[in-house]
Amino acid sequence: MSLLDPIHAVLKRTGLDAIALVPGANFLRVFGKDFHQMERPLVVIVPRTGSPAAVVPNLELGSFKPLGFPGEIFDWRDEEGYMEAFLSAGRFLPQLGKGSRVGVEGQRMRVFDFLALQQALPLASFTDAHAVISTVRLHKTPAEVAALREAIRRSELALENTLPQVKVGMTEKDIESILLRELFAAGCDGISFDPIVAAGDNAAKPHASARSDYRIKAGDALLFDYGGRYNHFSADITRTFFVGSVSEHDRAFYETVLAANSKGRAFAKPGLTASAVDDAVCKVLENSQFAAFKRHKTGHGLGLDVHEAPQIMRGNQQVLEPGMIFTIEPGLYRDGEAGVRIEDDVVVTESGIESLTTFPRELRIIGL
Ligand code: GLY
Ligand code: MN
Ligand code: MN
16 A cells, blocks of 8 residues: 555556656645645656656655655755756656656646656656546545535535625625635635625626625625635535515526526436536526526536536536535626526435535525
């Protein structure tokens, strides 16, 4: 049993000769610890045969050594630069010569990491293996599901404690500050991402930023897309409320999104493809009077990264299997007027899915 077994399994499955990892979610899953990506490169190279090599900034050695890396470490100091350490690592890996193929994390490795690696292994060819490397995170362990469940419990408590403090006339920034305070008060380790607190026309932008110059008023939709982190796992929750009152048109708009969300939660089960789930959810929106206001797919995998595999998207033939976690987050967006999204985090079980998010979804008026 080695730390690198999951990576060796990917090497065997793909026929790649080596995989290079940089800090990030895959690194964290493999080593149980992450490092900040900064101006100092840290790259681990795991060959299919032979001993692995790691290029590590000297100031990180105290954190890296206790991980129990089963290979050779090439450290480098600020004053000498990193290139000699990369070249030494390359000489240590002669099996990665002409004709060898090295998989890298295309969505994570920076260009300067890559150029240094290329110089270290000048005869190897490189391929973007991000998707296949990330399969080490596709199925969550019971402990990982428990961590996300706890992140969600704390995040939902924070939202429940935020809502009574929301009043007509507050800015989105005011409300965001309250939410952030409540997330930390609820015991979250950190936040999954900068929260989206968006009212009225701003809610029609799926990834809006909170404004300090707009005061919420009666009839506004107020969308929260946010999450707290716990033990490295990030909740990703969206609920949309109405401030003071709701028009009949907006009520129908909301109920359409809720019907799509409910469809996804009722429909998803192991054995279906991610494409089939997206199709079922999208059809609810597309067959409604609001079809023109759909902007995005149903959801994405969720774990150590907030957006990861499996993407819940038409065309993705990934079959859902127990232990996978993803979001169901249909939304509708009327530019310049209002947006509604309702987002749940679900885990695939042996017989269906369980929604880890339990915050009520019925239309709720707040801010009175
Ligand atoms: N929140 C919608 C999306 O990123 O697809
Ligand atoms: Mn979200
Ligand atoms: Mn999401």
